[in-house]
Amino acid sequence: MLLLLLGIILLHIAALVLLFVSTIVSVWTSSEAGTSDLWTNCSIVNGGYHCNPASTGEWIQAVQAVMILSIIFSCLSLFLFFCQLFTLQKGGRFFLTGTFQILASLFVMSGAIIYTVMSPVWVSESYAFGYSYILAWVAFPLALISGLIYVILRKRE
């Protein structure tokens, strides 16, 4: 029983950490000439990094907003999980927690999709996707599975 609880919490925290890293470190595309991210565009000029703030287009701001919202919702869901753990009746389901976690996963998904669709507009085709982009895509199924587990789980003891 305790093991199950620990496992669920670890899964949730893993998804949360991935979301944080993906949003903050944000190496979304990289190549030899530099990296282009959600927040800055860095290029290697004469051996040194030269960073500019990211372009002020509408879509990149949408991606920023959606990633931040997913972090907020995931944190809220963790907080709600602990609340519901102590206040839910026996046999009840963690609906609220699951809803927030599923919403967070949907936000990550839409952010990653928008970035994928719009990236030919922002960076040239030769750039490869960086690890933050991959982490965002990995965080989406983790958060989704975590949310579904919450919805299915019933409170015991």
Added chain:
Amino acid sequence: MLTFLALASVVLLGIVPEQSQAIVIYTGWERHALLGSDIRLSCSFFSWRWTSEDVTFSWTYRPDGSRDSISIFHYTGGVAYVDNKGPFRDRLEFVGNPGRRDGSILLKNLEFSDNGTFTCDAKNPPDIVGRPSSVRLLVFEKVPIQAGVITGAIIGVVLGLLVLIVVIYYLMRFLVARRVFSLSVSKHGKKKKEGSQQRQGPAPPADPSKVKAAASEKKKQESRKDKK
């Protein structure tokens, strides 16, 4: 003790400007402007010395993608010399006030070729050691939305909706609870009345309909409770 402190502070104040006698120049970081509009590039400096009469301002321009910079403005000896041969001839105007340490210039009728970095260098003799400061000019066809506006808007709207949903949920719960409470109180009163009337004599014809209505209300409430 106090006199010693006073002397020490005076000496320090005398020494510090000697050591940190560097002039600090301030311009903007980046300027956005519309095609065809005018823009004022500001330049001011901070110096420990009084503004001397030999103060000089000079602006140089480096186009985007080029490594060479050309000088476009120089102010010295109380006279401002503007560009009359380069890319800014007849488009540059000095709007600064050297007496107030302001060496700003006005660029008129901007073109796309004006994209680049403008560097301001000011000297206030004998305070001449300093780093020139650069401002980047970006010319747009239409002014883009500032960074963070849409981000903030989306986050604000979603969180606002969340708060609204929570408030409405609690409001509905509160209203339903109050209605149930008031109905149960009125039913209690009705039951007491009916009990006393039955003891008195035959019930008036209005009573069965009232009883039916009360029963249907009770059923409705029970079904609502079940739904919850």
